[in-house]
Amino acid sequence: MFYTFSKLKIVVSSFESFFEFQKKIHQLLFSWIPFSIGDVLYILLGAFLVYLIISCFKTKTRNSSILKILVLANIIYFTYQIFWGMLYFQKPIISKLPETEITLEKRKSLALKYLEKCRQTRMLVKENQQGIFVVSDISKIQSEILNRQTKLPAFISSKNSDEINSFKPSLFDDFMSFTGxxxxxxxxxxxAQFNAKLPASYLPFTLAHESSHQLGYAREQEANFIGYLIGVNSGNIELRYSTEYFTLKSLLNSIVYEDEKFVETVLKDYSLGMKRDRAYERQFVLKHQGWLNDFFGFTNNLFLKSNQQEGSVTYSYFIDLLVRYEK
Incomplete structure (x- = not known):
């Protein structure tokens, strides 16, 4: 049924309209609660699922437990598709941008441009005693993101901007750190859940990215692009630096397999502050590497591809959008 729906533009458009309605209802119900209701919901759901699985090993309750698991899985899948899944089939943003050849030279030129932007912006942000970038007030960044949503280019986004702050630090922050x-x-x-224990260089752009999902952009790389539009011209220095830094890293990731020496040269040209931020990011990643990181990277990759997206380690669609927009 949902496969058929995904092929019908008028049906997908109806799901977009329904998303706006249900999002407002959910935000009115849950945004004022200081902790993540979604995480609590997942904990309760997980506990119930474990109970049903254990019941499957008991002869008396085996058949009914299996039936309940199947019914529960269908309800979750149906609800997910109604609330969110069909948004993956919206008209892609790239169709709204001019066509251009995505050459290596264009990406190199943009990388040098964002290197200079990062070097300049990095001098304006606050540091801790170790000289690492820190976020001074996360609530100001959240308010700025909501404000910047109203200033997205009309030819790209016609989504209704959020007026309600529904950013929530996840209850699973330690667990998330080990999953990537x-x-x-x-x-x-x-x-919009976020890992509050992330390095500050990640955090503001992560908020902008998740807010893009709240707007109704389901595809990961489109959410990155909308997050980029939200942050790149922001008056909040911390949000702007995090966005510029993400953009630079994405460009370098798209170049490294074609011209590794160029990437090495750019990394050497990082300012001292940027080098300290990069070293702290690497330290954070190395500290939390393990089988959970590999497992969630693998499953996330499958999830993205099952929803007509590129794999989790691919940056090309975001880079395509960026280069076309810069043109």
Whole structure:
């Protein structure tokens, strides 16, 4: 049924309209609660699922427990598709941008441009005693993101901007650190979850990215692009630096397999502050590497591809959008 729906533009458009309605209802219900209702929902759901699985090993309750698991899985899948899944089939942003050849030279030129932007912006942000970038007030960044949503280019986004702050630090922050997950959008509660223990260089752009999902952009790389538009011209220095830094890293990731020496040269040209931020990011990643990181990277890759997206380690669609927009 949902496969058929995904092929019908008028049906997908109806799901877009329904998303706006249910999002407002969910935000009115849950945004005022200081902790993540979505995380609590997942904990309760997980506990119930474990109970049903244990019941499957008991002869008396085996058949009914299996039936309940199947019914529960269908309800979750149906609800997910209604609230969120069909948004993956919206008209892609790239169709709204001019066509251009995505050459290596264009990406190199943009990398040098964002290197200089980062070097300049980095001098304006606050540091801790170790000289590492820190976020001074996360609530100001959240308010700025909501404000910047209203200033997105009309030819790219016609989504209704959020007036309600529904950013929530995840209850699973320690667990998320070991999975490589920076944040996620909960379609059942319309909350933008984030890992509050991330390095500050990640955090503001992660918020902008998750807010893009709240706007209704389901594809990961389109959420990156909308997050880029939100942050790149922001008056909040911390949000702008995090956005410029993400953009620079994405460009370098798209170049490194074609011209490794160029990337090495750019990394050497990082300012001292940027080098300290990069070293802290690497330290954070190395500290939290392990089988959980590999497992969630693998499953996230499958999830993205099952929703007509590139794999989790691919940056080309975001880079395509960026180069076309810069043109």
């Amino acid at each position: 997950i920076l944040g996620y959008y909960n379609p059942f509660t319309a909350e």
